[in-house]
Amino acid sequence: MENPFWKVKSLDQLTQGEWESLCDGCGLCCLNKLEDWDTGEVAFTSVACRLLDGDSCRCSDYENRQATVPDCIQLTPQSVREIHWLPPTCGYRLVRDGLDLYWWHPLVSGDPETVHQAGISAQGRTISEEDVDVDDFEDYLVEWPLTVGEHAKTN
Template identity: 55%
Template sequence: MSDPIDRTGLRPRFWERVPMQKLTPKEWEALCDGCGKCCLNKLEDADTGEVVFTRIACRLLDDDTCRCGNYDCRKAIVPECVVLTPKNIADIAYWMPASCAYRRLWEGKPLLDWHPLVSGDAESVHRAGVSVRGWTLPEFDIPLEEWEDHIIEEEL
């Protein structure tokens, strides 16, 4: 017998019971907490592999909603955009924010209390102060050679 699906199309507390590889597309998308951190440009040290985040956002990030402004066509508009899937999470998780639900579940950690799936409120991520709402810089406004000047400390 399969799990019941509620009116949202999601199985109850699926993130605690269903392996990532067996999530429905709707459940996979629901894991996104809407923080916008994955849309921040990152710098990776070629020698050490260390990844740091900058305040510089992808050209498609909507700073108010912390969502992609053209999600369905993002890869065509921004070819370097990485589309996260259950198949590539193992290769990509290291540069996802430590608070990211995809990364946390892949690492065997629970979702944090402010995650909308736990709180039941899409605004909880913003109230908790873990989203990028209101403080990003547009990538076309900052010359690439100045990106290091905009490194941030990534926090939970």
């Protein structure tokens, strides 16, 4: 049997379809983050982008997201190499680092719901940025986006 594309290709070699399929649908990259300007440390909040659908953990307007949310960071092979805050379970980060995808990733499981069933996603854990004043984001700091994979690495 042939190895799956994510085991044999670098991020730069992926087709657009392969690239898009690496997204596991967790929604963690769509959480607002706060950066300490002195240390560069990035902290996650449970405040989600206004376009994140809290149930499906998908962007509600993916094609036009950057027009609606100008500071939306588009993931590219180059940006994935530079972004240090990608969650440890992120398919882009795993492929970047030469690691395999986890059992719950839709490319492995064949089911887009396993990311939610495994407790990896932001499903049910967020509040929309439209409901929180930006000055209050610090009240929503969370650690779970950096630890979600610790209990779900094996089936």
